[in-house]
Amino acid sequence: MRSQTLKTMKKFAAIFIAALLFSGSALAETKVVFVNTALVLERAPQAAQARENLKQAFAPREAALLAEQEKLKAMDEKMKRDGAVMSEENRRKLEREMVALQREIKRKSDEFGEDLNLRRNEELGKVLMVIQKAIDTLAAEHDYDLVLDKNAVVYVNKRVDITDQVIELLDGLAASN
Numbered sequence: 789m790r791s792q793t794l795k796t797m798k799k800f801a802a803i804f805i806a807a808l809l810f811s812g813s814a815l816a817e818t819k820v821v822f823v824n825t826a827l828v829l830e831r832a833p834q835a836a837q838a839r840e841n842l843k844q845a846f847a848p849r850e851a852a853l854l855a856e857q858e859k860l861k862a863m864d865e866k867m868k869r870d871g872a873v874m875s876e877e878n879r880r881k882l883e884r885e886m887v888a889l890q891r892e893i894k895r896k897s898d899e900f901g902e903d904l905n906l907r908r909n910e911e912l913g914k915v916l917m918v919i920q921k922a923i924d925t926l927a928a929e930h931d932y933d934l935v936l937d938k939n940a941v942v943y944v945n946k947r948v949d950i951t952d953q954v955i956e957l958l959d960g961l962a963a964s965n
Contacts (some may be wrong), residue, residue, distance in 0.1 A: 820934040823923055824951045825916075827938075831955050833962035834918050838911040845907065849900055853893065860889050922957045926950055 793866055829835050863886050927935050935950070 799957075818933045819930070821930075821932050821938065821948045821950045822936050822938070823949070823954055824938045825919060827951055828919055828954050828958070829878070829912075829915065832915065832958040833917060834901065834958055835915045837962070838915050842904070842908060842911060846900070846904055849896075849903075853896055853900060856889065856893050860886060860893060863889065918947075919954065919958065922954050923950075924963070926953055926957060956964070 815891070865881060867879070867882055867886065871882075874882070923935055930950075930952075
């Protein structure tokens with residue numbers, strides 16, 4: 789709810805600023821462009837690299853979790869298959885092992901999710917900083933007065949959309965690294 793209110797406020801602020809800029813003689817002098825940062829984030833090579841880094845960093849833990857889940861599944865199948873013919877002691881032992889493994893999997897899964905989210909947010913922050921620098925660079929090079937983002941605009945004409953230019957600049961930056 790609060791997020792929705794914030795988005796609405798951003799839209800109204802952008803419309804108000806645009807109305808001020810486009811009033812009277814300011815229209816002829818003001819250079820306003822648009823960038824879809826969500827699309828840039830989707831297509832930027834730096835974002836793709838961040839996603840690949842996350843995948844590589846968390847793949848071993850994910851594989852270990854999947855292996856433990858398979859082990860638990862095998863134990864459950866053994867219980868279903870052989871539980872009726874097992875001794876009471878062996879059946880209880882297997883049940884205790886299964887409960888312990890379930891708890892361990894839950895704990896590790898929760899930690900994995902938290903660690904992944906923290907790291908994803910760190911990587912996202914880094915990529916967003918690079919994107920912001922690219923937008924700042926283009927704005928300075930082309931002497932733009934205002935750069936709007938999709939989340940604060942209700943309509944944009946393609947002639948003022950610099951999203952592709954931002955992506956091209958990021959492609960060039962990635963190629964030079």
